[in-house]
Amino acid sequence: QLQLVESGGGLVQPGGSLRLSCVASGFTLGRYTIEWFRQVPGEEREAVSCVSTTDNSTYYRDSVKGRFSIVRDDAKKTVHLQMDSLRPDDTALYFCAAIEGSYHLMRGCIDPTYWGQGTQVTVSS
Secondary structure (H helix, E strand, C coil), rough: EEEEECCCCCCCCCCCCEEEEEECCCCCHHEEEEEEEEECHHHHHHHHHHEEEEEEEEEEEEHCCEEEEEEHHHHHHHEECCCCCCCCCEEEEEEEEEECCCCCCCCCCCCCEEEECCCEECCCC
């Protein structure tokens, strides 16, 4: 039923760019706060960015500010994470996630209810 499917990952050189996409099915994306997390094997999952519904409030972790942008297209049931100036420490499995409702995200993302399967991003020369 409710699914989130990520795509757009791959291998890129330092300084390069990737655009991740998260496509929703089985629910109305416009009623959900959408979030991006990432995880390195053996390490804790961390929030990267999130965008609320209604007012489109956003949050970015400090290490990606000015480099990443989250954009939602509710009509197409898609959220993108544009990643520029990529660095080796951005290498991780990136997950799309969602939680119903709108939230103020000034202090960080909200624990999500739904998760995608992940897409691998590798930044290496």
